[in-house]
Amino acid sequence: MKAIWDLLRLEHGIMYGIAVIIGIIVSSGTLEFDKAILGFLTAVFCQASSFALNDYLDYEVDLKNKRIDRPLVRGDLKREHALILAVALAPFGFISAYLISFQAFLFALAITILGYIYDLKLKELGVVGNVYIAFTMSAPFLFGGIIAGGVNVQVVVLSLLAFLSGLGREIMKGIEDVEGDALRDVKSVARVKGVNFAYKLSAILITLAVLLSPLPLIHYGFNLLYIVPVAVADVIFLRTVKSLIRKDKDIRRLRKETLLAMLFGLLGFLLGAI
Ligand SMILES: CC(C)=CCC/C(C)=C/CC/C(C)=C/CC/C(C)=C/COC[C@H](O)COP(=O)(O)O
Numbered sequence: 001m002k003a004i005w006d007l008l009r010l011e012h013g014i015m016y017g018i019a020v021i022i023g024i025i026v027s028s029g030t031l032e033f034d035k036a037i038l039g040f041l042t043a044v045f046c047q048a049s050s051f052a053l054n055d056y057l058d059y060e061v062d063l064k065n066k067r068i069d070r071p072l073v074r075g076d077l078k079r080e081h082a083l084i085l086a087v088a089l090a091p092f093g094f095i096s097a098y099l100i101s102f103q104a105f106l107f108a109l110a111i112t113i114l115g116y117i118y119d120l121k122l123k124e125l126g127v128v129g130n131v132y133i134a135f136t137m138s139a140p141f142l143f144g145g146i147i148a149g150g151v152n153v154q155v156v157v158l159s160l161l162a163f164l165s166g167l168g169r170e171i172m173k174g175i176e177d178v179e180g181d182a183l184r185d186v187k188s189v190a191r192v193k194g195v196n197f198a199y200k201l202s203a204i205l206i207t208l209a210v211l212l213s214p215l216p217l218i219h220y221g222f223n224l225l226y227i228v229p230v231a232v233a234d235v236i237f238l239r240t241v242k243s244l245i246r247k248d249k250d251i252r253r254l255r256k257e258t259l260l261a262m263l264f265g266l267l268g269f270l271l272g273a274i
Pocket residue numbers: 009011012013015016019133137138140161162163165166170173209210213230233234255259261262263265266269
């Protein structure tokens with residue numbers, strides 16, 4: 001079960017799903033339970049399919065990068081298992097979206113097909129792939145707005161914070177994968193502009209997200225339910241920025257740190273909205 005969880009990166013799926021629910025609440029002020037569940041399931045199934053295909057295609061690269069966090073590299077699952085799951089899970093996501101609305105279905109279909117294109121090609125384009133992944137982190141908020149019948153400024157602000165911190169994290173991740181990325185000639189910022197530039201750009205983007213994190217208070221008001229969790233997220237992000245400025249080589253720790261920061265960010269976005 002752990003191998004399947006790791007392959008599908010279901011903790012990411014749950015985060016994507018929570019972001020959809022946040023998008024629904026912030027856009028409409030209410031939460032229709034059935035649409036919320038379907039929106040959550042859409043994000044979980046679609047991201048799981050994309051991540052499974054990613055590991056299937058990244059096998060050689062992950063092996064070279066000694067990515068023992070990936071179940072195929074550990075030998076816990078066979079490559080064909082990843083491909084089967086990638087194909088089998090997507091329809092559940094598309095059907096969930098279709099049951100919400102045709103617009104939701106089109107959105108989920110587009111972002112997931114782009115996910116496949118990322119796995120197959122976009123990833124090799126470096127910063128273009130980074131921008132796409134960062135967009136997928138802002139997308140669930142917008143998807144929630146679409147489910148609620150309209151995306152408002154507040155949802156766009158939350159999605160901007162996710163985009164900036166996500167782009168900084170993706171560029172940071174490229175630093176860790178420089179060696180293996182050579183196999184697919186991934187034109188990551190770290191490989192094209194150099195590791196030092198990638199450290200700096202990643203630090204700037206994450207700092208920008210932190211500096212903009214009070215913006216939602218315009219909508220939430222002075223709400224400690226938002227302020228406290230987001231302040232924790234900001235502190236964690238700033239610790240990461242300090243490590244990036246120091247060119248810390250333990251990117252694996254920084255990946256985990258930033259994911260935790262995003263979790264606290266999601267908690268603040270959710271508690272601030274309810
Ligand atoms: C300033 C501030 C408070 C920002 C918080 C922004 C926020 C709430 C971000 C959450 C966005 C989100 C829905 C993330 C889902 C989880 C995630 C990181 C998805 C992207 O995964 C792609 C990544 O390349 C996977 O690699 P890894 O995480 O190393 O397994």
